[in-house]
Amino acid sequence: MTERTSLVVLTGSGISADSGLATFRGAGGLWEGQRIEDVATPRAWRRDPALVWRFYQLRRAQLGQVEPNAAHQALVELERRLLARGDRFTLVTQNVDDLHERAGSTPLHMHGTLAHLRCERCGWRAEDRAHLDPERFVPCPDCRFERLRPDIVWFEEMPYFLDEIDTALSRCTHFLSIGTSGQVYPAAGFLAAARARGATTIVNSLDAPENLDPRDEFHAGRAIDVVPRLVERWLW
Numbered sequence: 001m002t003e004r005t006s007l008v009v010l011t012g013s014g015i016s017a018d019s020g021l022a023t024f025r026g027a028g029g030l031w032e033g034q035r036i037e038d039v040a041t042p043r044a045w046r047r048d049p050a051l052v053w054r055f056y057q058l059r060r061a062q063l064g065q066v067e068p069n070a071a072h073q074a075l076v077e078l079e080r081r082l083l084a085r086g087d088r089f090t091l092v093t094q095n096v097d098d099l100h101e102r103a104g105s106t107p108l109h110m111h112g113t114l115a116h117l118r119c120e121r122c123g124w125r126a127e128d129r130a131h132l133d134p135e136r137f138v139p140c141p142d143c144r145f146e147r148l149r150p151d152i153v154w155f156e157e158m159p160y161f162l163d164e165i166d167t168a169l170s171r172c173t174h175f176l177s178i179g180t181s182g183q184v185y186p187a188a189g190f191l192a193a194a195r196a197r198g199a200t201t202i203v204n205s206l207d208a209p210e211n212l213d214p215r216d217e218f219h220a221g222r223a224i225d226v227v228p229r230l231v232e233r234w235l236w
Helices: 013-017 042-047 049-065 070-084 099-103 162-171 187-197 223-235
Strands: 006-011 088-093 112-118 125-127 149-152 174-178 200-205 217-220
Touching: 006 070, 006 162, 006 187, 013 223, 042 049, 049 112, 049 149, 070 088, 070 099, 070 223, 088 162, 162 187, 174 187, 174 223, 187 200, 200 223, 217 223
Parallel strands: 006 088, 006 174, 174 200, 200 217
Antiparallel strands: 112 125, 112 149
């Protein structure tokens, strides 16, 4: 009996860049002009919550200015076709935008999402697209704590969905990495985990990521150009 295809897709900032969103690691290690340690750690939030809040509120507002691209849409079609024939498909993303959802996918957001806010005191969490003022904190509607925080997994925090991701990797037959640097763990270790299981491993990014191995099938280029071709080859 032929083994059922079980595909795990990991996406990084490269797929969102083709929709006009800035990549996480810019020139000099900056993210849109800010040092990572100043906007993406719990210590930064404790030290200067106003700076961190403003930074993420501006990113949240930017979501309404971009649209999913052909790479996002190709993954939706790939998922639809694989599931229709009884195969498995798991989409994991390091990205905090909502472009996969808007294209029609249901990803595991291991680093959280800009579209959600959460309360550090009571754990309340919900989608919020209405409160975008960069100068005004939003209080928790449940416990009335003075300020919600972005529902983003910062450095030094535990990513979401690790159990689900581990289960998907344990049974995957194919692994596709799109637009990742291969530098941020634990996501950077997923390629090796899939390879160790014997999965076919396919990688797309502008340049070879740090975790690339000679056993991986590497396709250099923009996700918007490469991913639709890979999906078309897979389906036909």
